[in-house]
Amino acid sequence: MARAATTSDAFNAVAEPRRREILNFIALQERPVGEIVDLLGMEQPSVSKHLRVLLQVGLVNVRRDGRRMFYRTDAEAIRPIHEWTETFARYWRHQLSRVKERAELRIEASKDIGPDSIPRRKDDFDGNKN
Amino acid sequence: MARAATTSDAFNAVAEPRRREILNFIALQERPVGEIVDLLGMEQPSVSKHLRVLLQVGLVNVRRDGRRMFYRTDAEAIRPIHEWTETFARYWRHQLSRVKERAELRIEASKDIGPDSIPRRKDDFDGNKN
DNA sequence: ACAATACATTCCTATATGGGAATATGTCAA
DNA sequence: TTGACATATTCCCATATAGGAATGTATTGT
Incomplete structure (x- = not known):
């Protein structure tokens, strides 16, 4: 067997440092992807992929507003x-x-x-x- | 780049459920490998490998007594x-x-x-x- | 309809993994 | 020394990455 999927639970999801950074960043306030990209200095596809993982394990919520997606940490999952x-x-x-x-x-x-x-x-x- | 090594930090090390089980088990009292194997029902090589990972990130300490190795959780690392x-x-x-x-x-x-x-x-x- | 904007997804690849099986190492006892 | 015991290591392999690059999709304004 290989390593468990990053999406298998919160423990695996937060093992990735970038994902923890993101969670910290959007803990207080929901943010559109672009802001995460800009302020944390990551590539946009990278951020989208990390957010997808976080979403799958329930560590973040999303809300759409026009063309922007606002993500926010769901502390409960931590x-x-x-x-x-x-x-x-x-x-x-x-x-x-x-x-x-x-x-x-x-x-x-x-x-x-x-x-x-x-x-x-x-x-x-x-x-x-x- | 692939996923970070399990030995890169405590976050990655504890992502594996078996390793968390082991940490729980040897938190109160140090235990020889054989006891971990028996009481947690894992294969001996598997336990040894997990302990190695935990040791490398400082999550456990070891002490040798004769042919037995006593491991114990170092809570500080958590x-x-x-x-x-x-x-x-x-x-x-x-x-x-x-x-x-x-x-x-x-x-x-x-x-x-x-x-x-x-x-x-x-x-x-x-x-x-x- | 069309261009622009904001995100998401796909394809690719090097890399690390955890389990199983087999084997090696180290230590004691006689 | 030899055998038994306790633990560690190695080999093999299917699997899941994370990042980079390119492309797809959805939504808005004109």
Whole structure:
């Protein structure tokens, strides 16, 4: 099997950086394609294709006005991603407090032993975590 | 150009559902590969390959113990994704309250004009948003 | 009807993929 | 050393890109 289609879900769709840029750009206000092209500096066909992908997974809505198509981000479709990452938030919030504690310990220690005894960042991750 | 490598960043790495499953599974506790294979019901080479991708983008850490390799999710690497989605959270929170308001209005209205005048969901998005 | 404008689609191609199968590597135990 | 165990890697292939270039389609103004 090959990689899943970009249109298979929001996760795959937003993996592409340009598509995230577009979503950011049209989050507050709907915009016609031409504006996206101009302000984000992408090729028009490229933008149309990206918008098509986003539309298929429900990440954007469209509205036609004359010859222009106004696209806008539908934030609701990003929610599943947010929720998936949210389950991990408690871990890094945890880790953050641990890092803070350690930092304080280091400050205490360095008063006596000097800065050379301060472990580099890498050791926090490579070594014995348990 | 083809699609960006799965190893290019966390966004691309987590686009694959199996990899998200793995990340969920080893979030609380480090696990040897064999356990992931058994409990998630994937082929061993497949798990190894997924773990390699996750390792390359820093989404997991490894520790060797004898012949076993213990992997564990590094939640910190998921943070950029969470933060990107967080910028949209305010929109759907917004929209939620708007939906609530509208729901209340509909309830009021339906007392007088009956249920047929309730606009279908689609109209909320297609129509005049500004 | 016709030209101009605004988008969408098609065709092309190099490239990366994920799964299956087979094999290689590394580590321990006797 | 040898065998067993745990994991990693390689090979093969069908598939889906994303971008560039060219072309198609829809809509408006005259």
